Amino acid sequence: MSQTETGPPYEPQINEVGMADLRASLQLGWRDFLRAPLYGIGFSLVYVLGGWLIFWAVTAKGQIWWTLPASAGFPILGPFIACGFYEISRRLEAGEPLDMAGIAGVIFRQKDRQIPSMAAVIVIFFLFWNFLAHMIFALFMGTLTLTNATSSFEMFQTPHGMMMLAVGSAVGALIATLLFALTVVSLPMLLDREVDFVTAMLTSLDLVKSNPLVMLSWGLLVGVALFAGMALWFLGLLVVLPVLGHATWHLYRRALS
Numbered sequence: 001m002s003q004t005e006t007g008p009p010y011e012p013q014i015n016e017v018g019m020a021d022l023r024a025s026l027q028l029g030w031r032d033f034l035r036a037p038l039y040g041i042g043f044s045l046v047y048v049l050g051g052w053l054i055f056w057a058v059t060a061k062g063q064i065w066w067t068l069p070a071s072a073g074f075p076i077l078g079p080f081i082a083c084g085f086y087e088i089s090r091r092l093e094a095g096e097p098l099d100m101a102g103i104a105g106v107i108f109r110q111k112d113r114q115i116p117s118m119a120a121v122i123v124i125f126f127l128f129w130n131f132l133a134h135m136i137f138a139l140f141m142g143t144l145t146l147t148n149a150t151s152s153f154e155m156f157q158t159p160h161g162m163m164m165l166a167v168g169s170a171v172g173a174l175i176a177t178l179l180f181a182l183t184v185v186s187l188p189m190l191l192d193r194e195v196d197f198v199t200a201m202l203t204s205l206d207l208v209k210s211n212p213l214v215m216l217s218w219g220l221l222v223g224v225a226l227f228a229g230m231a232l233w234f235l236g237l238l239v240v241l242p243v244l245g246h247a248t249w250h251l252y253r254r255a256l257s
Helices: 019-035 037-059 064-094 100-112 115-141 153-157 159-183 186-192 197-210 212-231 237-255
Strands: none
Touching: 019 037, 019 064, 019 212, 019 237, 037 064, 037 237, 064 100, 064 115, 064 186, 064 237, 100 115, 100 186, 115 159, 115 186, 115 197, 159 186, 159 197, 159 212, 186 197, 186 237, 197 212, 212 237
């Protein structure tokens, strides 16, 4: 049942998922991307241009202060862009025609539903991690001589620097895992069903708890794929983002009933 239909309240049932479901979801995600490549590339272009902007601000202009507001835009826009991928896959699955006006209209209507609340949750996680990162840096490097961290990488090779990287990576991984668990299927569920964002997040968390190995493997795969896409001057995201977005929709359809 799509978000345009009415009926009794949706009570999600969590299914058991395996590695075969991950492979099938990726295959279907790749299929959807090939069936509608221009749509996927168009939505992904927002992230590519944003990545170039941040890189230019840091390297060409040395204006590190740009990175915070620019990076903050991704958690805000991310859920809405993801809805574009989900809506494309939903239409392909239902045999409905693809048109940019209709897909954009579905995305625009999310502003009156639960997606903005999810975006707010993601922004809070982002700001909290930004605060923790600054605090960890100050705890380990605050007593050292003030150095430009973007040009003096030797500071990270000191005992203080290596400890800071270890602690920061562990804390960042913990926060990223929690955010992944809360959002992995909650976003497509909010597009597809009339549920509140708290129910969607708790259902997503229950899914990860019920299938920890498989779902954490999916999270690791997503992280590696995104890193590889960004390493190629962000151009890899033009393929990685739509494939993962479409695959996430199909994983949601397999994981919940």
